[in-house]
Amino acid sequence: MSQASCRDFDPELWFPFSPLSKDGQFALAVCAGCPVSEQCLARAERHGVRHGIWGGQWMENKRVADLDQDALRAAVRSARDAGWGQALIARHLRLPHQSVARLLREIGR
Numbered sequence: 001m002s003q004a005s006c007r008d009f010d011p012e013l014w015f016p017f018s019p020l021s022k023d024g025q026f027a028l029a030v031c032a033g034c035p036v037s038e039q040c041l042a043r044a045e046r047h048g049v050r051h052g053i054w055g056g057q058w059m060e061n062k063r064v065a066d067l068d069q070d071a072l073r074a075a076v077r078s079a080r081d082a083g084w085g086q087a088l089i090a091r092h093l094r095l096p097h098q099s100v101a102r103l104l105r106e107i108g109r
């Protein structure tokens with residue numbers, strides 16, 4: 001798609017380990033301003049894509065709970081650095097509040 005806003009960026013940015021990571025947040029921001037996002041998402045859904053960010057949507061079917069502890073800590077750190085509170089992180093990652101509280105304690109301030 002010649003109008004794709006991502007055309008001049010490294011495609012790897014659209015395949016982050018988490019949509020909350022720095023790369024994931026960047027890709028989602030680019031998608032938010034893309035004039036062909038609806039077509040992009042429709043095409044990804046039509047082809048059953050299950051990896052990466054397409055049309056501003058995180059297509060992974062990998063459950064956050066399946067991430068290893070290092071990846072989980074990195075996701076929580078990215079979310080915290082983006083200004084997200086504990087409740088929002090817990091809801092978005094579908095984790096118990098106690099788990100998020102423990103991860104936040106582990107990564108420190």
Ligand code: SF4
Nearest residue numbers: 004006031034040055
């Ligand atoms: S919506 Fe699709 S085409 Fe547009 S920037 Fe995102 S991934 Fe690229």
